[in-house]
Amino acid sequence: MTREGSGTPAISCRNISVSFGEVKALSEVAIDFPKGKIHAVVGQNGAGKTTLARVFAGLARPDSGSLAVNGKDLGFGDVTSARAAGIELVHQSFALPPSFTVAEAIEFASGGGIGFYRRKNLLGRCGKHLDALGIDLEPYRRIRDLPIEQQQAVEIARALASRAGILILDEPTAVLPPPGIESLFERVRKLKDNGVTIILILHKTREIWAIADTITVLSNGRLVAGPLHREQTDPGRIGRMIVSADIGNADLGGHAVPEERTGGTKPESEPPAATGRDMALELSGIVTADTTDHACLRRISLSVRPGEIVGVAGVEGNGQVTLVRAIAGLAEVSEGEIEILGKPATNAGLARRRSLGLRIIPFDRNGEGLSLTSELWQNWAAGELAALPLLSLINPANIRARCRSSMSNWSVRYSSATQTADSLSGGNAQKLILSRELDDAAGMIVAAQPTRGLDIGATAFVWSTLRRARARGCGILLISSDLDELFEISDRVLVMLSGRIVGELEPPYDHVAAGRAMIGAAA
Amino acid sequence: MSEVHEFAVAILRSGTPLIYAALAGVIVQRSGIWHLGLEGLMIMGACATVVGIVLSGSFYVAILLAISICVAASILQWFVIERLRANQIIAGLGITGIGIGGTAFAVETIFGSLAAIAAPFGVPRIGAAFGPYSGLSIFVLMMPFAVFAMWAVLSRSRFGLRLAAAGEHPFAARSVGADPSIMRLVAFCVAGVLCAIAGAELAAGSLQIFAQNMVAGRGFMGFAAVIFGAGHAVGSALAATFFSLVGVVGIRMQIHFGAFVSHDLLLCLPYLATVFGVWITGRARNQFKP
């Protein structure tokens, strides 16, 4: 493999469009990635980065366009021929069967046929391969016993077992702690020296400038620019391009709070004086048991006053999911105390916590927030019904009437209370959840990514709703990966990293300081 | 001494169909589907073998007929589960029902009555050289090799790894170019062949007779062996052997001790053992469930 900068591109695609149902994930994307370089592909959530990677790897089939690898045409939607052409994709959440050993996980990917092997030979072969890559790992260990960085290393080793010429890594840094990122980058640079073309999907400016030779920006499924040589551009410009579609020309690099975008909401009110009142939420020294699914909490203490919005910033996967579950009583808390509106709730179930006034707008709107195949009124009434004795008689007509009036108050667009929840748009679905969670008895609201996937109008609605709840005296814990959102409506922002609170920011907010804290760089 | 041989022969006779059925269940289990159609496929195999022998006069024609019918039914099951996205449990029970009802229907259509059909001969025997075991069929002789082959394919081959990946993490299989759906089709076809053999051995291995509903739950017992053996080829074969051992011992106890021990309650042991096994594995996996 040569290291020429020009010549035939490693991957060249033309007019690639992909749609999932009615959603356009990519439209008319055309890029050439030169050989032997490290390319960063950046963009916000939903910009189409992962879809593009999957198109290259043959896992997604575009509606139109063409794709060439090293100048040769490659068909769409066929993993085997993409791999034969030398393209390997390392997924964000790794695609390794947990019960496999490291050796098996590398072997199962390496070709078709029956392929009998002897265990000893396989372990030996795999050990050599890992050594050659500088990965220090016993080939007989099981995937499920490995920490996440080593799983990633295994997946990279798997990808390179077949001498890939093009390695695509989908958000490889999202799951890694800072030292892990450093060693990943080290590994990537070494691969580049060996002539491998690398495409990295990233979304942090700092990482982009640490590693990439060229930068490609996607936004809303369209190519904004790229591949741009790093010398041709600067972080501010890239930052503006990333968010261009959303906030027009707002200055992302700047430190100012973005202008008021919430339309006709009340002016910001000072949080009511909290003297003499209990905290809305008080966590002291919460530690959760290890699970394989999500990062655990390592001694988290935080408190939310009534009438205060506390933001939680952090790179996804640093324990935010577990934090919400611990507050909800759905994660096993091994140490620490939880108080909700002044009442001890450490050992209480969620039903009891709800009766104290806790309300949760969960991360996963469609999985945790709604039952998509159930009717609207059932979704709406689930919490109140769960608090009743099982055999208590209910009057569905009455519940439906209350549900309808509540939905009208929250301007949910629906045609009947008996339609199923999957017929609502994202914004309306979130409004339905809000109408359920922000009832009069709500005293402490945990809002996890409440505006993810919503358009500007719906986002503004959610923000004004949260502000109104604050004005009413609710405590609000807002967990978001969007700093702009946090800075827009939070009274203060906590920064979470690896299951700990590592910093607290107060207005006027500073993006740079926040960014540093989020990745664990010394402030 | 002859008592020991007799005992071994009894276990091999009753255990071999179970082991083949369990192997069929194992390969499908690995690909990520619970095979609850084993019972139906076995009875199809049993019926096709005996009817084939009676009609054609050749064992080889009969076993080919059994294999093609079982493979066709397996493909049907795969199609309904994988392509029409039917519930695998209900579809499996449906295949079982089609096996039981369909064989009865076929027998009555062909022979005009539901009486048991006797074949003039059965599966070829292994021959006098094996002394007390000479009455066993060649399928019994093949059985250890089948178990070994299944183990080698599932646990010592790339194909086995891809199959397991299709079951455990379909996306992983897909992202290395192994279509989980196709892997399952292969598994179902192999299972069809194995079930045909299981049925042939049951009906023509020693008895040479086909009677209504003669599988009598052995297919489900094979499935239980898969679960008890944790989806492992050797483990499941051992589980199936254990099940047949319990059955044989139960019958002996009945003969020797009469009223002291209830044969029927002893026969519960394999099922209880399966429940216990599933409970233990389930406990290990779900430490925290609200």
Next chain:
Amino acid sequence: MIGRLEAVLRPLAFILLATVLCGIVFEFAGYSALTMFDSIVQGAFLGRGALEKSLRWALPLFITAVGVGISFRCGFFNIGAQGQFYMGAVSAAFAADLMTGAPAALAVPLSILAGMAGGALWALWPGYLRLRSGTDEVITTLMGNFIAALILVYVTSGPLKDPSGSGQQASTKMLPPEFRISGSDGVSPAIVAIAAVVGVTGWLLVNRTAFGTLASLAGRNPTMLRFQGGKIWRLGLMSFLVSGALAGLAASVELHGPSGRIASGFLPGHGFTAILVALVASYAVAATALAALFFGGLFSAAIFLPILAGLPASAIELFNAVIALLITANIGMRTGIRRFLPRRWRV
């Protein structure tokens, strides 16, 4: 709107499809499919006394199927109706045997309660294992079916054996006439009343209690319900208990009604058919009644099929199995039929 319409059309479409498929098979096998379907309709519903005979099979089927529907609705795949039915039969038979000579007004209700308790207990342990330690209920209830069948064999050929039995099939003694709540035709005011009570209670439970709505949410998305403070184990245990108790009730009705005794391996397809009934009815109670009548009718027609059409009774079994194979399939109802509906119906 579309949801309701689909719930009605879907099972009908599958039954029609199964009819066509089986019809083709029957024609190939040399029977006249039309004669056969005609004789099924006659034998099940239209012929003289056919409906009563169908009801005899439909009533216990309905009772069990309501229970199956409740546990499926809640998301628990309790396929152990057969075992729960047998254990209900065994405990009701023991209770009736113990109370020989007692006044019927006392003994019969107690025996029926014992049957319900037996069925409920046989559903309780798989439920408990599932909810406590995540043991898969499909396997445990399936194994429970076999264990219960063996216990039934043991009981009918041991402790409760009818010494004067012919030996063909082990069975218990006939209950004394005063313990019977119907003749062997199986349709009596008492049994119809029991089925009606089950229907009304089941309907109330599903449509007018917190349990019903929560169970349906739990079946569709337990995570969401957990985030709303729902306790899945409470719902699950209750649904297991209710489905087991109803299977036990059906068995008691069978014992005190048409059968008058229990025999080893009696009504072997009861549980499976009840599951089918519940699936065809999409777990709705009123539809369960219709579906039970349909499958009960098929069952009763099977007895007359050989006489009327010269067709093997197993044809019905085959037909049921084809419905089972297809009933849970997703054959483009959403995409297929919706396209032909007026836009305002497409919610």
